Amino acid sequence: MLRLAMTTGEETFERVREPLADRGIAVVHVQATERSLRVSGGGSGDGPSGKPAGEFDGFDAGFVYPSRLMEGAVVDARLSVPWVNDRDAVLTSRNKAGVIAALADAGLPTPRTTMVSNPVDEAVVTEAVEPFSYPVVVKPNSATRGVGVATASDLDSLLGVVDYLNLVHDYRATGDKSYLIQEFLPDARDYRAMVVDGAYAGAVERELPTDAVEEGRWKHNVHRGAAATGVDLPDRARELAERTAEALGIDYLGVDLLEADGRLVVNETNARPTVDAAAKYEPDFYDRLAALIERTAAAGE
Template sequence: MLRLAMTTNSETFERVRGPLADRGIAVDHVQAKERALRVSGGSADSEEFAGFDAGFVYPSRLMEGAVVAARLSVPWVNDREAVLTSRNKAGVLAALDAAGLPTPRTAMVSNPVDEAAVTEAVEPFSYPVVVKPNSATRGVGVATASDLDSLLGVVDYLNLVHDYRATGDKSYLIQEFLPDARDYRAMVVDGAYVGAVERELPPDAVEEGRWKHNVHRGAEATGVDLPDRARELVERTAEVLGIDYLGVDLLETDGRLVVNETNARPTVDAVTKYEPDFYDRLAGLIERTAAGEN
């Protein structure tokens, strides 16, 4: 039986264990953070990292990930490069735009800059605009600004964070706001669309003025059947980025369908929300990765 190392023990871990075991893949958790990791000078914990054939996917914390990857010494479904590629929101949008795929109008600001540079960057936009960190997840730090003064106020807080010398990513995005957009997370496995969910906030949250449709912020994910043009768009997105296992976030409003973000460490939802061959394709990708065919 093929043995797969998974560095998360959250929803995805619990959901995939049974279906993958049915397909000859044993999934075990390897803790990659919030612990002490032996780097050198002995092998007291070597048994913990032994016997794996592949990893799924590279750890979210890249420093710890380098140690865990060295100890495991296995190929990964979505390696460090894939995770880094997807995490860079501006880089993703630039690559997709260059390939002719639809994305929201976006500008990246790299600190430190003065207010004049921010003012110039936002000139092509209409308010409100979205301001977001370039590499955060789960909607963390994302805000809207209704005018230049409020935008500069949000930027002031980002400047405080970026002023800290240990902050690695000192960039952020200014993006057009798409009101009342439907929010989808589509999944691509090994080049093929395998299902999607629509993420929706409850009506009372919308009435209160909330607009971030992140599941981790209270939205509900419902399985949906996306049309061919959306399926083709997400498959093309994965192809352009060169990522085998990818969550693609789509926004749809006023006849527009755009790629908003991607996630190379997407949460797996309930199997009922995906195509019937979801786990067959996922198992096939893991087997090919373990065999060194990626």
């Protein structure tokens, strides 16, 4: 049986284990964070090719590269396997501005977006927001799960949000010192489409409870209380998701789509997407996912 290393121990791990086992793939959790990791024993090592033996042995492929890149480099070296989504795929998707730029160059619809690289004077921010209408969305360039995303209703509130970002970016250890100013699409419907090996594989609509919306909340992130309901997207949305994955060159991708006033745009992508319940995807979702994993493993032989 093929052995697949998975560095997430959350929902995705629990959901994919049995379906992939039925298709000849054993999914094993490899803890990459919140632990100690042996980097070197000071000698030639005690495993194959001089590497320490043990928990990282016997794998054929990895699912997606660890989210923390520093720990990921050690885990990657220990496993010595190809990844369905490797480090480059994760980095490509994590860079929100880079994704928007690549998709815009490919002629795909995206929200109007400007990237700001700190430190800059207030005059630069003022000039950057001039083409937009308020409110605008302000978001860190490489955060996930809606962390740090806010709206600004005027220039003063925008500069206030930027002040907080400046405090964070002032720390020298901060890697990404950029953020995005983006047009706000009110009352947009929020979809996460899955693409597996270049083909649409299903989608969910993410929606906050009515009382949350009435309270003024607008970020439809599942990790912030939104519910994900399986939906049957129209052809134009399916094609947009597939073209997004093709433009970025990522085999396994979550594509976040926003639909408002007849517009359909790609808002973000995720190369480490959470897998939802199988009933929310196409019937052959796991067959195609298993085939992609097997092909990835074969490429590393």
